[in-house]
Amino acid sequence: MRLDDERESTNVEDRRGAGGFGGGRATIGIGTIVIALAASYFFGIDPRVVLEGASALQGRQQQAQPAPTQHQGAPANDAGAVFTRKVLGNIERTWTGVFNTQLHAQYEPPKLVMFTNSTPTACGTGQTAMGPFYCPGDRNVYIDLGFYDELRKRFGAGGDFAQAYVIAHEVGHHVQNLLGIADKVDAARRRSSQARANALSVRMELQADCFAGVWANNAQRANQRLMEPGDFEQGLKAAAAIGDDRLQQQGQGYIVPESFTHGTSEQRVYWLRRGMESGEVSACDTFAANAR
Numbered sequence: 001m002r003l004d005d006e007r008e009s010t011n012v013e014d015r016r017g018a019g020g021f022g023g024g025r026a027t028i029g030i031g032t033i034v035i036a037l038a039a040s041y042f043f044g045i046d047p048r049v050v051l052e053g054a055s056a057l058q059g060r061q062q063q064a065q066p067a068p069t070q071h072q073g074a075p076a077n078d079a080g081a082v083f084t085r086k087v088l089g090n091i092e093r094t095w096t097g098v099f100n101t102q103l104h105a106q107y108e109p110p111k112l113v114m115f116t117n118s119t120p121t122a123c124g125t126g127q128t129a130m131g132p133f134y135c136p137g138d139r140n141v142y143i144d145l146g147f148y149d150e151l152r153k154r155f156g157a158g159g160d161f162a163q164a165y166v167i168a169h170e171v172g173h174h175v176q177n178l179l180g181i182a183d184k185v186d187a188a189r190r191r192s193s194q195a196r197a198n199a200l201s202v203r204m205e206l207q208a209d210c211f212a213g214v215w216a217n218n219a220q221r222a223n224q225r226l227m228e229p230g231d232f233e234q235g236l237k238a239a240a241a242i243g244d245d246r247l248q249q250q251g252q253g254y255i256v257p258e259s260f261t262h263g264t265s266e267q268r269v270y271w272l273r274r275g276m277e278s279g280e281v282s283a284c285d286t287f288a289a290n291a292r
Contacts (some may be wrong), residue, residue: 001087002225009092016145017114057167066105080145081114086111087164090226093169094219102281103179109175110134112141112167119268132166136182140175141170157238161231165212165238165272172211175281176204185287191206203242205262206271209239210284213275221279232276239268267292 037069080289092109099107113119119126122137134145143166151166152158176182185204189197220227243265248256262268272285285291 001164001228001231002088003083003090003160006086007089007093008082008227009089009109009112011092011109011111012085012088012110013113013140014079014081015113017120018032021226023120055103072219076237080148083160083163084112084114084143084145084167088171090219091168091215093213094222095171098214098218098281107241108139108178110139110141110171112143113144114143114292116144116146128238132170134170135176136177137179139174141167141174143167143170149236155241156239157234157241159231159234160225161234162238164233165216168212168215169208171215172208173204175211176207198258198261201261202263202267203291206228206267206291207284207286209263209268210271210275210286211281213272213277214279214281214284216276217279235272239272240265243268 019266061164073086095109096107099105115126115128117128119139120144123136126133126135126142129142132141134141134148145164148163149163167180173178173182176185182204184201189200192200210230212235216232218226242262244260245284271284271286
């Protein structure tokens with residue numbers, strides 16, 4: 001990606017170096033953390049799926065205590081932070097245009113919070129081990145920038161566009177929140193069996209993949225110099241690397257389809273590519289009866 005001319009987003013809060021937090025703030029118990037870590041794969045975590053229970057419900061009624069935009073000791077202008085702010089800035093401008101032209105609505109951007117180890121959120125305690133995630137309670141995207149290295153080393157999905165895809169996927173969950181999709185799916189999950197709830201979670205994740213593709217398509221159309229040869233392929237490779245089937249096969253040697261929460265490698269590649277090729281929000285109806 002050619003990001004030299006991209007303006008950095010100002011909707012970024014840097015909590016790196018904050019040194020954790022004390023009592024009095026909303027947290028989740030160790031049992032919930034264990035469940036969350038066991039159920040979470042890679043990124044794209046919807047905290048209403050993973051951080052279920054009392055703390056998530058409580059969190060929606062609370063706001064995490066504000067933190068300064070920049071904490072002492074955090075390297076504000078390191079390469080990872082600059083890259084993240086530039087990518088988020090492009091995503092903001094792109095979705096503003098998409099909302100205007102396709103949805104005839106005003107886009108409200110999320111805030112992105114960079115942190116290390118753990119941080120308070122309106123959805124409970126965010127943990128580095130959970131990977132990047134979006135919290136609908138405070139409309140923030142949370143990411144430990146060390147995840148970029150994990151993306152390359154653990155999953156073999158290096159490259160700047162693969163990293164941008166991570167951010168775009170999480171912003172895709174924010175788009176779902178703005179459009180009211182997240183609330184409807186959350187209500188349906190609460191009325192469903194575990195198997196059906198997991199299936200709905202898969203559809204949410206696949207749609208966020210498709211929305212990431214919609215961003216990529218429209219960003220490229222707005223700036224023909226933004227993408228470099230091989231960029232889209234990086235994203236597709238990353239999507240394939242984090243399918244539930246591949247992660248389960250690598251982690252435990254067998255797959256349990258009814259436990260999938262993010263979709264297979266084939267599904268994730270299909271929906272990301274669909275968004276990339278169409279550039280249309282309307283092409284991302286992963287909940288349709290005949291959707292893959």
